Amino acid sequence: MRSANLFRIAYQSIIKHKMRTLLTMLGIIIGVGAVIVMVAIGQGAQASIQGQINSLGTNLVLVFPGVFRQAGVSMGGGSFTRLSFDDVEKLKRESTKLTGISPVVRTGAQVIGGISNWSTSVYGVSTDYLSIREWPLSSGEFFTEGDVRSQTKVCILGQTLVKNLFPDNDPVGQQVRIRNVPFKVIGVLSEKGQNSMGMDQDDIVLAPSSTVFYRLSGSRFISQILTSAASTAEIPAAQEEIRTILRESHKINEGEDDDFTVRNQTELASTAEETTRVMTILLASIASISLLVGGIGIMNIMLVSVTERTREIGVRMALGARSRDILVQFLVEAVVISIVGGLIGIVLGVGATLVVGAVTSWTTVIVPSTLFVSVGFSAMVGIFFGLYPAKKASDLNPIEALRYE
Amino acid sequence: MTTPAVISLTDITKVYDTGEIQVHALRGVNLEILSGEFVAIMGASGTGKSTLLNILGCLDHPTEGSFLLDGVPVHTLNRDQMADIRNSKIGFVFQSFNLLQRTTAQENVLVPLLYNRREKIDDMKERATTALTRVGLGERIFSHPNQLSGGQQQRVAIARAMVNKPSLILADEPTGNLDSRTSLEILALFQDLNRQGVTVIMVTHEPDVAQYTKRIIEMKDGRILRESRLSVPRDADEELRKLPAEEE
Numbered sequence: 208m209r210s211a212n213l214f215r216i217a218y219q220s221i222i223k224h225k226m227r228t229l230l231t232m233l234g235i236i237i238g239v240g241a242v243i244v245m246v247a248i249g250q251g252a253q254a255s256i257q258g259q260i261n262s263l264g265t266n267l268v269l270v271f272p273g274v275f276r277q278a279g280v281s282m283g284g285g286s287f288t289r290l291s292f293d294d295v296e297k298l299k300r301e302s303t304k305l306t307g308i309s310p311v312v313r314t315g316a317q318v319i320g321g322i323s324n325w326s327t328s329v330y331g332v333s334t335d336y337l338s339i340r341e342w343p344l345s346s347g348e349f350f351t352e353g354d355v356r357s358q359t360k361v362c363i364l365g366q367t368l369v370k371n372l373f374p375d376n377d378p379v380g381q382q383v384r385i386r387n388v389p390f391k392v393i394g395v396l397s398e399k400g401q402n403s404m405g406m407d408q409d410d411i412v413l414a415p416s417s418t419v420f421y422r423l424s425g426s427r428f429i430s431q432i433l434t435s436a437a438s439t440a441e442i443p444a445a446q447e448e449i450r451t452i453l454r455e456s457h458k459i460n461e462g463e464d465d466d467f468t469v470r471n472q473t474e475l476a477s478t479a480e481e482t483t484r485v486m487t488i489l490l491a492s493i494a495s496i497s498l499l500v501g502g503i504g505i506m507n508i509m510l511v512s513v514t515e516r517t518r519e520i521g522v523r524m525a526l527g528a529r530s531r532d533i534l535v536q537f538l539v540e541a542v543v544i545s546i547v548g549g550l551i552g553i554v555l556g557v558g559a560t561l562v563v564g565a566v567t568s569w570t571t572v573i574v575p576s577t578l579f580v581s582v583g584f585s586a587m588v589g590i591f592f593g594l595y596p597a598k599k600a601s602d603l604n605p606i607e608a609l610r611y612e
Numbered sequence: 613m614t615t616p617a618v619i620s621l622t623d624i625t626k627v628y629d630t631g632e633i634q635v636h637a638l639r640g641v642n643l644e645i646l647s648g649e650f651v652a653i654m655g656a657s658g659t660g661k662s663t664l665l666n667i668l669g670c671l672d673h674p675t676e677g678s679f680l681l682d683g684v685p686v687h688t689l690n691r692d693q694m695a696d697i698r699n700s701k702i703g704f705v706f707q708s709f710n711l712l713q714r715t716t717a718q719e720n721v722l723v724p725l726l727y728n729r730r731e732k733i734d735d736m737k738e739r740a741t742t743a744l745t746r747v748g749l750g751e752r753i754f755s756h757p758n759q760l761s762g763g764q765q766q767r768v769a770i771a772r773a774m775v776n777k778p779s780l781i782l783a784d785e786p787t788g789n790l791d792s793r794t795s796l797e798i799l800a801l802f803q804d805l806n807r808q809g810v811t812v813i814m815v816t817h818e819p820d821v822a823q824y825t826k827r828i829i830e831m832k833d834g835r836i837l838r839e840s841r842l843s844v845p846r847d848a849d850e851e852l853r854k855l856p857a858e859e860e
């Protein structure tokens with residue numbers, strides 16, 4: 208039979224039962240829509256975490272106290288060894304492969320100055336910090352080695368503090384009080400924007416590590432050491448060097464485990480990627496279940512419809528339809544319903560994704576291949592779940608079908 | 613020139629095996645029907661008339677016996693071949709019309725054309741409309757079955773039966789659900805088709821209706837009891853003219 212005829216038959220039957228068709232489609236629409244939203248959220252998380260890690264600095268190597276296990280931080284068996292300024296100094300003295308080294312001493316503090324006050328994070332860092340993070344200043348200047356040595360009370364403000372404390376005038380040269388200690392603002396960071404979690408990266412104050420460590424109480428440890436290798440190719444060698452130096456510094460015997468963790472950006476990225484991939488798969492599987500339920504819905508309605516239309520099938524057979532014509536008619540109906548449902552699901556899914564993105568400020572990424580895969584998948588759902596009812600219809604005996612009341 | 617036999621049945625039996633009992637619906641039917649005949653099959657309920665018609669219509673295989681349709685041994689054909697024969701050579705008319713609901717008259721008449729594998733038809737709609745015009749429904753091509761009277765529905769069914777230009781029309785009690793005037797209109801259509809050379813076989817309970825055919829076959833207990841030929845069948849058109857005029 209000509210395929211044009213075939214589509215005509217299926218089209219007629221779909222048009223004749225608008226409500227039923229719509230309800231059948233609804234399952235597929237919701238299923239495909241859910242898959243698209245979920246995958247977009249998962250992919251978005253992946254992309255933004257990736258972007259965030261990239262924005263840390265290209266050749267970054269991080270040192271954390273303790274040992275990272277897959278699930279997170281855990282202490283390496285014995286007591287918890289903190290990173291110390293001695294470690295930083297030793298690295299500075301002995302390393303040959305690192306182009307920048309900066310401890311990070313972090314504390315939360317209230318900053319009073321300009322027209323208002325603002326709670327933020329204060330980062331005590333070294334002069335290398337900006338080059339490691341590839342983060343330029345927008346005005347003023349950074350502190351010097353001398354400032355670090357003499358614990359000078361100078362600071363650099365992130366854009367968020369500038370906006371809130373000094374909306375109208377240049378903060379450079381002004382005084383602010385950080386936890387009631389007066390600091391002189393000598394520079395302003397350029398804008399970095401929000402990260403994927405909606406965290407404002409510009410909500411930050413930088414100051415010499417020694418100043419934060421000794422002059423601001425409640426921040427008496429180094430939470431991490433940031434370093435950078437000369438090039439991407441040098442990262443593994445740099446990591447090895449850091450390990451050797453720190454093991455010596457921490458007096459770890461041969462055979463004992465490290466009590467610190469050295470991670471490069473790629474490793475951070477792949478860990479994050481792994482986590483978000485698992486999340487994406489999980490989200491997609493949950494959404495797929497609704498697609499499956501939609502498919503079962505198709506089968507259910509098709510079965511009812513085959514029974515309902517037994518007589519019609521008998522009449523068609525009497526008029527010359529072969530079994531295959533009937534089979535194909537019902538299959539085409541199922542596939543058309545699921546493909547059209549899939550397309551509507553895509554439109555709604557993309558729409559919902561945009562709404563989710565706008566409302567929650569989550570990053571969402573719609574990968575075009577997801578759309579093709581969803582349509583293909585819904586067509587398969589249609590074929591798979593339409594096949595049994597269609598087979599049932601085509602196997603009917605014409606006489607019995609005609610006698611059916 | 614001898615008229616060829618359209619249908620030739622030899623020792624046809626049909627047994628329905630319902631599991632508990634075997635129903636012998638046909639117990640050896642021998643019958644020959646020539647091209648251009650108009651045959652009525654009569655008999656009491658349950659004597660196997662519909663069973664016989666289903667076999668003639670290639671809807672069912674006989675249990676035993678041979679059935680030649682235009683010389684083709686139908687009893688040896690498979691499902692698809694039977695479907696193709698139904699599509700090309702046979703038109704069905706049922707007592708209960710069996711139109712597709714929620715579907716226009718035109719689309720109903722179109723159905724056999726959709727399953728036509730012999731030719732590529734580009735003017736399906738025109739053909740359907742022509743067939744509907746021939747049965748007097750040229751104005752109602754977009755009406756749905758539930759908007760038509762019983763007689764009109766049966767006329768749509770006749771248009772559908774003849775749209776593929778079959779050589780044989782099979783009708784199982786086509787006037788069973790209709791009043792006498794409407795029955796006459798349907799019979800007039802059959803007589804008209806028959807005059808154009810179409811062989812018509814019609815099952816009926818009503819002796820009156822049988823008077824419009826050329827040959828009456830009476831069945832009893834799955835066999836042909838007797839048959840008779842009418843030298844001068846009644847003319848449905850003439851009878852219609854005699855009836856008092858009536859608004860339709």
Ligand SMILES: Nc1ncnc2c1ncn2[C@@H]1O[C@H](COP(=O)(O)OP(=O)(O)OP(=O)(O)O)[C@@H](O)[C@H]1O
Pocket residue numbers: 628629630635636637655656657658659660661662663664
């Ligand atoms: N599918 C079937 N299964 C079992 N028995 C059947 C089947 N179809 C018909 N029969 C039986 O075969 C016999 C003949 O039935 P058939 O329908 O041919 O009679 P009929 O002459 O058309 O009767 P009616 O005038 O009432 O329509 C009946 O006894 C009937 O019960």
Ligand SMILES: [Mg+2]
Pocket residue numbers: 661662663784
């Ligand atoms: Mg019957």
